[in-house]
Amino acid sequence: MDFIHFLSSHMLNPSLGGKRLYKEVMELALHAERLGYHGVGLPEHHLQNLLLIPSPLQMAVKIAAHTSRVKLVTSVCQLPLRDMRIFAGEVVQAQVLCEGRLMLGVGKGAFAAEVERMGVPFDQTKPRFEEDLRLLEALLTQEEVSWNSPRYKFESLTIMPRPEDPIPLMVAVMNPLGIEAAARAGHHVQTTPLGGSHQQLMDQVNAFRRGKAAAGRPLDTRLSLQRGMFLVRSEKQRQHIAEHAYTYYKSFDNVFGGAGIVDKGIVRPLPRKQTLDELSANLLICGPGEMIERLSEYSQLGIDDVIATTNFGQEHAMTIDMMSHFAEEVMPHFKKAPAVMAPAGMANVA
Numbered sequence: 001m002d003f004i005h006f007l008s009s010h011m012l013n014p015s016l017g018g019k020r021l022y023k024e025v026m027e028l029a030l031h032a033e034r035l036g037y038h039g040v041g042l043p044e045h046h047l048q049n050l051l052l053i054p055s056p057l058q059m060a061v062k063i064a065a066h067t068s069r070v071k072l073v074t075s076v077c078q079l080p081l082r083d084m085r086i087f088a089g090e091v092v093q094a095q096v097l098c099e100g101r102l103m104l105g106v107g108k109g110a111f112a113a114e115v116e117r118m119g120v121p122f123d124q125t126k127p128r129f130e131e132d133l134r135l136l137e138a139l140l141t142q143e144e145v146s147w148n149s150p151r152y153k154f155e156s157l158t159i160m161p162r163p164e165d166p167i168p169l170m171v172a173v174m175n176p177l178g179i180e181a182a183a184r185a186g187h188h189v190q191t192t193p194l195g196g197s198h199q200q201l202m203d204q205v206n207a208f209r210r211g212k213a214a215a216g217r218p219l220d221t222r223l224s225l226q227r228g229m230f231l232v233r234s235e236k237q238r239q240h241i242a243e244h245a246y247t248y249y250k251s252f253d254n255v256f257g258g259a260g261i262v263d264k265g266i267v268r269p270l271p272r273k274q275t276l277d278e279l280s281a282n283l284l285i286c287g288p289g290e291m292i293e294r295l296s297e298y299s300q301l302g303i304d305d306v307i308a309t310t311n312f313g314q315e316h317a318m319t320i321d322m323m324s325h326f327a328e329e330v331m332p333h334f335k336k337a338p339a340v341m342a343p344a345g346m347a348n349v350a
Contacts, residue, residue, distance in 0.1 A: 002038035008311035039071030107172035113260025176207035183211025192226035229284035
C-alpha cells in the first residue's frame with residue numbers, strides 16, 4: 001500500500017496571503033519527495049479559502065520542476081467547469097512537463113456554491129461530468145474526434161501535441177453505485193468517507209470490488225482512499241489536532257452539502273451535529289501502534305493508495321514534523337516486499 005500526501009492548501013487565516021500559502025505547499029511537496037512518499041495530491045477549488053489551488057495542473061508542473069520521483073495526483077480537476085477541447089491539450093502539456101509523473105484525477109465538483117458561482121447548476125454537474133469524461137478520453141486517445149450534443153457541437157479535430165506517455169485517469173466518486181460503475185468501466189477510483197463511519201468506507205471498498213469483478217476482463221486499476229489522519233506523539237497533541245479538525249469541518253460542512261455561505265472569500269464556520277469525539281474516532285488521529293493497526297486493515301481490504309489529509313489548520317511546522325515521523329514509523333510497515341528471483345538456469349514451478 002502506498003501513501004500520497006494531500007496538499008490541503010487552506011488559508012484559514014486570511015492574513016496568510018497567497019505567497020506564504022504556496023510556499024508552504026511547496027515545502028510539503030518537497031518534504032514528501034525526500035521522505036519517500038509515493039506521491040502528492042493536489043486539490044482544485046475556487047473563490048474560497050479552503051483547498052485553495054485554482055489550477056492543479058499548474059501546481060503539478062511547478063512541483064515536478066523541483067522533484068524527480070514523486071507522483072503528481074490531481075485530486076481532483078473539476079471537469080464541468082472546463083471545455084474539454086482546451087483541457088485535453090493542457091493535460092498533455094502538463095504530462096510532458098511532469099515527465100510522465102501525472103495521475104489525472106477528475107470529478108464533477110463537490111461544493112454546490114462554488115460551481116454555481118461559476119455558472120454551472122449543481123444538479124447538472126453529474127451529467128456534464130459523464131459527457132466530459134467520455135469526450136476527454138476520446139480526445140486523448142483518438143485523432144479526428146467530432147461531437148454533437150447540446151453542450152458540444154464540433155467537426156472533426158485533433159488535439160496537439162499527441163500524448164506520448166500514458167495519462168492515467170482516476171475518477172473521484174463517493175457514492176457506492178458510482179464507484180461500482182467507474183470500476184466496471186475500467187477506471188482507477190479515488191474515494192473518501194470524509195469524517196464518516198468505518199461502515200461507509202467498507203461500502204465504498206466493496207463497491208469497487210464488485211465493479212472490478214463485473215468488468216469481465218483483467219484490470220490493473222487502483223483504489224485510492226483519501227483519509228483524514230494525523231500521527232500524534234501524546235494525548236495532549238491528539239486533543240489539539242482533534243480540536244483543529246473539528247473547527248475545520250465546521251467550515252468544510254458549510255460548502256460540502258451545506259448552505260455555502262462565503263464572506264469575502266472566507267467560508268463561514270457553522271455548527272456541526274457530529275460531536276468532537278465522534279469525529280475524532282472516525283478520523284485516524286492516533287499514535288504509531290494504533291495507526292499501523294488501522295491502516296493494516298485498509299491494506300488487507302485491498303486499498304492501493306492512502307491519500308493522507310493531515311492539514312486541519314494546525315501549525316505548518318507541526319505538519320512537517322508529523323510527516324517525518326509517519327515516514328519513519330508507519331510507512332515501512334507497508335512497503336512491498338521485493339520480488340524473489342529464481343536462480344539462473346532454473347525454471348519457476350507453479
